[in-house]
Amino acid sequence: MTESRRRTRDKESKPNTRLKDLVRSAGITHQQLANGVFDEAKADGCTDVVPPHRTRVSHWINDGERPPHPIPHYLARFLTRRAGLANPLSPADIGLDSCPCHVEHSPPPSPGAPGLEGDPTKRRTAVILGATALSSLTAVDAARAYTQHATATDLGPDDIPDLEVAVHQLGSLYSVQPPEELRAKASADRRRAFLLQHEQRHTIEEGRELARHAGMLSVILAWIAHDRGQAETVVAYCDDAWEQGKQAGTMEVSAWAEDVRCTDALYDNRPFDALAAATRGLSVAPPRSPVAIRLTSQLARVHAKLGNKDKFENAARKAHLYRDNIPLHGTGLFAVDGVRIVSYDASSYGWLGDHDRARKAALEAINCYRGIRGPLTAPTRLAIAQLDLALAYSSLGEPEAAVHTAREALAAGRLVQSVRGRAKQLNRKLRIEHPTHSEVTALSEEVRLLTA
Incomplete structure (x- = not known):
């Protein structure tokens, strides 16, 4: 105090x-x-x-x-x-x-x-x-x-620190808890931030801190909505987080909102919306900050999705320059790490049609994720890397390996929207490239039941 x-x-x-x-x-x-x-x-x-x-x-x-x-x-x-x-x-x-x-x-x-x-x-x-x-x-x-x-203030000495702790805990536990379990707590914390902002007298400095934490809670709720497949809710919470960041004078919050918006648009097959979000986020992200590194990697895979090979290589080169100065494994929803950059490469090379490089990048990412223990586990990112590997195997004429790898990904249990969407993409690809293969037919039924 x-x-x-x-x-x-x-x-x-x-x-x-x-x-x-x-x-x-x-x-x-x-x-x-x-x-x-x-x-x-x-x-x-x-x-x-x-x-x-x-x-x-x-x-x-x-x-x-x-x-x-x-x-x-x-x-x-x-x-x-x-x-x-x-x-x-x-x-x-x-x-x-x-x-x-x-x-x-x-x-x-x-x-x-x-x-x-x-x-x-x-x-x-x-x-x-x-x-x-x-x-x-x-x-x-x-x-x-x-x-x-x-x-003069009506806030208690613990009101703002409690919100900071809530953001930290939700971010740290995000990858190891189902979105449904996180949603109730995140929503309650966001309502509490709103009440402190608008129903309690506070100083201007406290108001900025309240807006910063409120914005980060909205970012977390946007991620939860993304994992639950609620695109309209994603947009609403991202809009709120962007505005809270402006009010707080902390545009890093706004940049994190665009990181979610970009991911949701990319998995929803809206690459131009993803490009707009990544560009907008980078325009306000502090240089060399975790969110700037994340958005640089996002921009690379967006260009790959659009088929812009030169622009992908330029953005990917910038992202890889950060790898020497960041940990291989990161902790929590707002971490930045080297393995994420490699994982994004696997998706990108697949979209660009370079399936051998996609396979190599996916295998590297999978080995890194499997080496993670305790709170650093990233089951969603591991499942995406495995499905990217399965997509590469299918294009390289190895349907058995593709089916085996896909089953490993789907057995993880955390079937959030991004995993379901990538599994459906793999299912379509396998049925087109290997329509008579018995294992492909069996996997197709499994995917249909799991993603219903």
Whole structure:
């Protein structure tokens, strides 16, 4: 916690005994007090007050934390009503008399006040109230009030770190858990980020951090949608992640969104959409960052899919220049590693019709993936490499080897959309190139059942 935030939250070192006694005598809970403050503000037409959390109320009462303007006014008014007092309480009566700005100093203008017509949300009214209150302060007190409001926050000390941990855990576990199991947690974490962004007061710095983590959670949800074959949902989450990255001032998040968009378009046989996504992502990716390396490799295989051999070789050359400076095996959804580049080569050479090089690249990738242990396992990437190898075997006139390798890929169990799509592609190729082979006929039925 920064020193400025600590000063904002810890205005006093002892409990507010006046407020504590009044709450106890009124027989209300901290959550009821929080709701009451919001209701009073809403009835007064003040839209700048968001519903405080009960833990924030506890800080006001037990830790001496001073709520920001205009909450002391609404606290006093709510307690007056709940306690049934004949004389209204003031902020001073509840131990909050030193707050620099009070609503009672500047009563709201009447509904017919000049210049406020057409202000149904009362936003301009709230601004006028704040400006009026500040105008009565000395320059020193006004400057301190500005600082207080700039550093005021309703976020707890663990709110943003918890989101960061959620992104890390989801990314780390992604390849070893079914997308269906990850979806519920990722969706819950994304909703939590939204509520913190839009229903809790926070600083500008905290807002950027919330947007960054929200964007990465949307990237994860886009991957989940891709693996579940939900193309429209992929686009929606990628759009959100791109915008969150812009709001956070961290375009690396936006680049990760284009990495998902490119993959989904490529497996959905939309190579021009994939090309647009890879190009757009590279335009904002930090140079030599993991996402820039991933997108460079993506661009290479997109050009291969389009049959642009020269452009493929140029992009692939750039991708391979990174291999000396990155690990052979990477960890998690957002890792970049050398074996991924080799695996992309296997797909690319197959699309370009160079089946011998495709076979060699696929075998190299498979050997690397099989050597991975523990949390570094990549079952989806291994299955894709095996299916690329099977495609190469089919084109090289080895249907038995193709069928055997395909069965190994399909036995892995993690039949996400990309694996199903590549298996269907292999099935069509085998039936065209080896229509009378008995093993091909048997595999065709297996693929049909597994991908139904």
